[in-house]
Amino acid sequence: MKIAFKINGKSITKEVRPSLLLIDLIRDVLKLKGTKPGCLEGECGACTVIIDGYAINSCLYLAINVNGKEITTIEGLSGTKSPLHKTQEKMIEHGGVQCGFCTSGMIMTTKAFSDKCIAEGITPTRDEVKKSLEGNLCRCTGYVKIIDAAEAVYEN
Numbered sequence: 001m002k003i004a005f006k007i008n009g010k011s012i013t014k015e016v017r018p019s020l021l022l023i024d025l026i027r028d029v030l031k032l033k034g035t036k037p038g039c040l041e042g043e044c045g046a047c048t049v050i051i052d053g054y055a056i057n058s059c060l061y062l063a064i065n066v067n068g069k070e071i072t073t074i075e076g077l078s079g080t081k082s083p084l085h086k087t088q089e090k091m092i093e094h095g096g097v098q099c100g101f102c103t104s105g106m107i108m109t110t111k112a113f114s115d116k117c118i119a120e121g122i123t124p125t126r127d128e129v130k131k132s133l134e135g136n137l138c139r140c141t142g143y144v145k146i147i148d149a150a151e152a153v154y155e156n
């Protein structure tokens with residue numbers, strides 16, 4: 001089946017089998033390795049990407065479903081003005097990165113949530129920030145530094 005989509009701002013057309021998972025398209029076909037395969041059951045969030053503004057577990061999402069959509073992976077966050085996105089900078093500043101396995105998923109989830117909050121003109125509470133990260137698991141940090149980093153995204 002032929003699909004056409006944008007990933008990190010680049011238009012792509014690919015022939016894919018209907019059963020191909022998005023994570024496999026991203027990592028194996030497109031060779032973007034920042035999206036991590038964790039549990040492959042939608043429980044850990046390591047594979048999170050943003051599709052049309054929503055944080056999605058790419059291990060549960062069929063590649064054919066991205067037809068006509070726009071995907072952002074961790075590789076697509078940095079811009080020409082800065083080598084790192086603000087969310088990435090805050091994660092580093094607050095020590096929210098240890099082994100790094102969960103980091104891309106945490107960052108992508110935080111970015112999708114912060115974009116939504118900014119669009120709605122709200123600053124989330126710490127509890128709302130925590131709730132937004134519920135689908136992401138980390139085995140190293142104990143979450144406090146990750147939550148601090150995610151909360152700092154809203155500071156000026």
